[in-house]
Amino acid sequence: MTMDATRYEDGSITYPGHPRGPGGSNPAETIDLSEYTAEVITWTTSTATPPGVREPNHLAIVEFDVDGESVRAIGQLTTGDVETGDEVQPVHVDELREPGAGIREPESQDWDGYRFEPV
Numbered sequence: 772m773t774m775d776a777t778r779y780e781d782g783s784i785t786y787p788g789h790p791r792g793p794g795g796s797n798p799a800e801t802i803d804l805s806e807y808t809a810e811v812i813t814w815t816t817s818t819a820t821p822p823g824v825r826e827p828n829h830l831a832i833v834e835f836d837v838d839g840e841s842v843r844a845i846g847q848l849t850t851g852d853v854e855t856g857d858e859v860q861p862v863h864v865d866e867l868r869e870p871g872a873g874i875r876e877p878e879s880q881d882w883d884g885y886r887f888e889p890v
Contacts, residue, residue, distance in 0.1 A: 772863050774804040774885050776835075776842050784840045802837055804844065805861045808890055809833035812843065814853055823872030827851065833859055833887055849888040859887040 777788025780796040788798060814831040829848035834841055849862065867884050870877040 772805075772883065773801075774844075774861050775801045776804050776837070778802055778837075778840075782840065784837055784842045786835075786842050786844045804835055804837070804842065805863070805885065807835045807837060808858050808860045809835045809844070809887065811853055811855055811857045811859055811887075813855060814848065816851055821868075821873070823868040823870065825868075829853070831859070831887055846884070847886040849886045853889055858890040860890050861885040862888045 775788060776784050776786035777798045778784045778800050779792030780799045781792060781794045783792045783794060784802060785792065786804060788801065791797065810833060812832045812834050814829065817828040817830060818826060820826045820828045829851045830845065831848050831853065832843060832845050834843050847867065862885065864886055865883050867882045
């Protein structure tokens with residue numbers, strides 16, 4: 772599983788990718804952010820989570836440096852023991868929420884993805 776960001780013809784990078792870059796240019800390549808580390812820009816803890824999402828749910832906005840380009844992402848943390856400025860790495864998890872906990876069809880709530888873990 773990859774954490775794909777998109778580099779555009781003008782050199783800008785976004786996560787997630789879009790059909791056009793911030794300056795209107797076309798996508799040129801994908802970059803796997805799971806191969807990089809990031810810095811915690813800010814973080815918070817949610818104690819009132821949706822059904823099936825762990826409680827408390829620690830979240831962060833992180834910033835990757837990819838060849839001198841800043842790429843930000845938001846996601847769950849593996850722990851609440853984190854501070855602004857900490858270095859984190861993406862780690863794949865098979866289940867970001869418990870699919871059968873809500874009122875929707877469990878198949879529609881089955882998500883894998885990445886959490887950020889302190890290095």
